[in-house]
Amino acid sequence: MALAFSPDSQKRAEEILARYPAEHKKAAVVPLLHLAQKEWGYISPDAMSCVADLIEESPVKVAEIATFYPMFNKEPVGRHLINVCHTLPCALAGCSDIVTHISGKLGIGVGDTTEDGRFTLKKIECLAACDRGPVMLVNRELHTHLTPEKIDTIIEGLE
Amino acid sequence: MADASRALLPSIEEHDDLANIEKYIAQGGYETLKRVIKEMSPDDVTNVVKEANIKGRGGAGFPAGQKWSMCADRYPRYVLANADESEPGSFKDRKLLEGDPHRVIEGMILTSYALGVNLGYIYMRGEFFHIYDQVEHCLLEAREKGFLGKNILGSDFSLDIYPHPGAGAYICGEETGLIESLEGNRPYPRLKPPFFPAAVGLWGQPTILNNVETFSDVTLILKNGAEWFLKLGTEDTSGTRLIGVSGHVKSPGLYELSPGITLREVIYDVAGGIRGDRQLKAVIPGGISAPVLTPDEIDTTMELGKLGSIGTMGGTGGVIVMDETVSIIDVMLNASNFARHESCGQCTPCREGTPWMNDILRRIHDGDGRIEDIALLLDICVQIHGRTVCPFGMAPAVWPIKTFLIKYYPEIKASIEQKKAVVLPVEQAYLKQDEGYEAMGGPGNFRLKEQVLG
Numbered sequence: 351m352a353l354a355f356s357p358d359s360q361k362r363a364e365e366i367l368a369r370y371p372a373e374h375k376k377a378a379v380v381p382l383l384h385l386a387q388k389e390w391g392y393i394s395p396d397a398m399s400c401v402a403d404l405i406e407e408s409p410v411k412v413a414e415i416a417t418f419y420p421m422f423n424k425e426p427v428g429r430h431l432i433n434v435c436h437t438l439p440c441a442l443a444g445c446s447d448i449v450t451h452i453s454g455k456l457g458i459g460v461g462d463t464t465e466d467g468r469f470t471l472k473k474i475e476c477l478a479a480c481d482r483g484p485v486m487l488v489n490r491e492l493h494t495h496l497t498p499e500k501i502d503t504i505i506e507g508l509e
Numbered sequence: 510m511a512d513a514s515r516a517l518l519p520s521i522e523e524h525d526d527l528a529n530i531e532k533y534i535a536q537g538g539y540e541t542l543k544r545v546i547k548e549m550s551p552d553d554v555t556n557v558v559k560e561a562n563i564k565g566r567g568g569a570g571f572p573a574g575q576k577w578s579m580c581a582d583r584y585p586r587y588v589l590a591n592a593d594e595s596e597p598g599s600f601k602d603r604k605l606l607e608g609d610p611h612r613v614i615e616g617m618i619l620t621s622y623a624l625g626v627n628l629g630y631i632y633m634r635g636e637f638f639h640i641y642d643q644v645e646h647c648l649l650e651a652r653e654k655g656f657l658g659k660n661i662l663g664s665d666f667s668l669d670i671y672p673h674p675g676a677g678a679y680i681c682g683e684e685t686g687l688i689e690s691l692e693g694n695r696p697y698p699r700l701k702p703p704f705f706p707a708a709v710g711l712w713g714q715p716t717i718l719n720n721v722e723t724f725s726d727v728t729l730i731l732k733n734g735a736e737w738f739l740k741l742g743t744e745d746t747s748g749t750r751l752i753g754v755s756g757h758v759k760s761p762g763l764y765e766l767s768p769g770i771t772l773r774e775v776i777y778d779v780a781g782g783i784r785g786d787r788q789l790k791a792v793i794p795g796g797i798s799a800p801v802l803t804p805d806e807i808d809t810t811m812e813l814g815k816l817g818s819i820g821t822m823g824g825t826g827g828v829i830v831m832d833e834t835v836s837i838i839d840v841m842l843n844a845s846n847f848a849r850h851e852s853c854g855q856c857t858p859c860r861e862g863t864p865w866m867n868d869i870l871r872r873i874h875d876g877d878g879r880i881e882d883i884a885l886l887l888d889i890c891v892q893i894h895g896r897t898v899c900p901f902g903m904a905p906a907v908w909p910i911k912t913f914l915i916k917y918y919p920e921i922k923a924s925i926e927q928k929k930a931v932v933l934p935v936e937q938a939y940l941k942q943d944e945g946y947e948a949m950g951g952p953g954n955f956r957l958k959e960q961v962l963g
């Protein structure tokens with residue numbers, strides 16, 4: 351089944367396309383993939399086709415881009431995507447204990463999604479907040495100076 | 510200005526709402542743009558930036574004025590702000606875009622005026638969700654005020670600037686990777702030559718690409734003059750440096766400092782010293798790509814040229830401090846995990862070499878290392894170095910591994926022999942300069958391989 355953006359997203363897509371010279375529509379591919387992911391939660395082959403139509407490229411071309419970037423989910427993920435930074439400064443600040451705590455609390459390993467579809471746990475590279483480590487990104491929100499207690503509060507606050 | 514030695518951070522510390530254009534204007538924002546458009550020719554602007562001798566703050570330290578002058582004589586030209594900030598240890602561009610985004614935008618407009626640019630983009634890493642929204646809003650505000658759009662402030666200069674997101678790939682910070690990404694291609698860095706986007710950049714046209722901090726400085730240089738900027742820094746490095754300190758210090762944070770400050774002062778005075786008053790074991794002075802320094806090497810200043818002269822680099826100003834409790838093999842494995850994950854895979858030495866080194870480091874870490882692994886790692890470093898499409902193949906794929914390996918050879922050797930990630934007392938963990946590696950030509954070479962391993 352062909353996917354189509356909601357009217358709001360369609361409007362947003364046109365706004366994005368207008369930022370690039372008409373002969374370089376392809377430049378909009380990454381921002382449009384972000385929009386698609388916002389709309390459908392992940393980038394399915396149908397979502398790729400939808401973006402491909404907008405930039406007048408083949409779906410294969412879009413797939414080539416979507417598969418390169420770590421931020422684009424190729425599979426559905428949980429309602430809340432937890433990305434814990436594990437790069438050096440956060441490692442020095444104790445991020446491995448944080449991963450262990452979340453993993454234990456949710457009963458899932460890194461890369462997995464809880465059975466109820468609420469959470470997916472991943473590791474991510476440096477989030478440019480190294481002075482406030484350990485840090486994690488939950489959906490669009492950055493959480494800093496993490497402790498097990500802080501994590502419990504954050505997780506319990508999510509639907 | 511209360512603090513004459515700092516220029517970028519005081520206004521952010523004093524005002525928490527400069528992202529609001531009215532507040533920025535109330536602090537004198539966009540006054541410089543008005544004055545420049547009225548009183549200065551485009552060439553005058555370039556000349557002031559050249560005179561200020563500002564070295565780019567995105568890692569390579571290339572003089573911005575010189576870069577601008579290399580712009581090929583073709584139009585259209587484009588301007589790009591590199592806000593991909595993904596270098597581990599670096600968090601300064603986040604601060605500038607969160608706290609004072611209009612200063613970056615004003616710098617881009619001034620640059621565009623100087624070079625006859627009509628279109629530009631701010632390329633922000635995808636994880637900067639809120640920063641993206643804020644910058645997008647700021648650009649709209651600037652347009653409403655007539656600082657962007659057609660016939661800016663009544664002149665015949667027109668310019669559009671738009672935000673553009675990345676999506677989690679470190680390689681998009683490399684300038685030609687960024688351009689490929691923006692064009693909608695796989696972000697594979699371009700083969701050089703052509704060496705500079707100023708000659709062939711976005712959509713094949715001359716493109717000036719600078720770091721966020723560089724653009725902020727440009728605004729201040731045109732506001733206060735080249736002389737002022739030169740005085741703010743040292744002969745080697747004009748202006749101030751934003752130094753982000755992370756790791757095992759008492760007060761991690763972002764500090765604006767004179768480049769003349771020593772690394773020792775940064776660690777012990779500015780950042781309060783090592784947590785728990787432990788001993789310093791190792792410090793990376795400019796983001797994870799920068800070669801490590803031992804406790805014997807911290808009397809260097811933070812000047813870009815000075816750091817380069819002792820075999821490391823100023824990079825993005827991310828100072829990562831490690832105390833006596835770290836195991837060097839742990840640190841190397843972490844750095845190598847990053848390189849493995851972020852290699853874009855375009856060229857063979859880097860694509861094959863980074864996972865190979867990572868596997869070797871992992872087996873040493875897990876107690877299965879062999880003494881020959883040290884020579885093997887150095888060999889792979891030699892094989893990658895200088896044979897790749899982009900500088901990723903040197904930093905961060907090779908430099909951190911190579912320099913930890915050479916300088917902390919005693920601890921790595923002990924980790925292999927004892928079949929675990931050991932933590933030697935600091936004095937025994939690394940080679941003192943007088944013990945050898947300086948005599949062997951310093952950290953920049955591979956001769957240690959023969960010397961140490963016979």
Ligand SMILES: Cc1cc2nc3c(=O)[nH]c(=O)nc-3n(C[C@H](O)[C@H](O)[C@H](O)COP(=O)(O)O)c2cc1C
Pocket residue numbers: 564565566567568569570571573591592593594595596679680681682683684685718719720721723899900901904905
């Ligand atoms: C692998 C790699 C990653 C880079 N990442 C960044 C980055 O995130 N931000 C940045 O400003 N420069 C980065 N650079 C440096 C850019 O290629 C370029 O030199 C810089 O943005 C130019 O701006 P400047 O002259 O103002 O420093 C990176 C370079 C390499 C090789």
Ligand code: SF4
Pocket residue numbers: 680697698851852853854855856857859860897898899900901902
């Ligand atoms: S050196 Fe590495 S990151 Fe750079 S182009 Fe080659 S594979 Fe890609």
Ligand code: FES
Pocket residue numbers: 435436437438439440441475476477478479480483485597598599
């Ligand atoms: S290392 Fe975690 S934010 Fe930089």
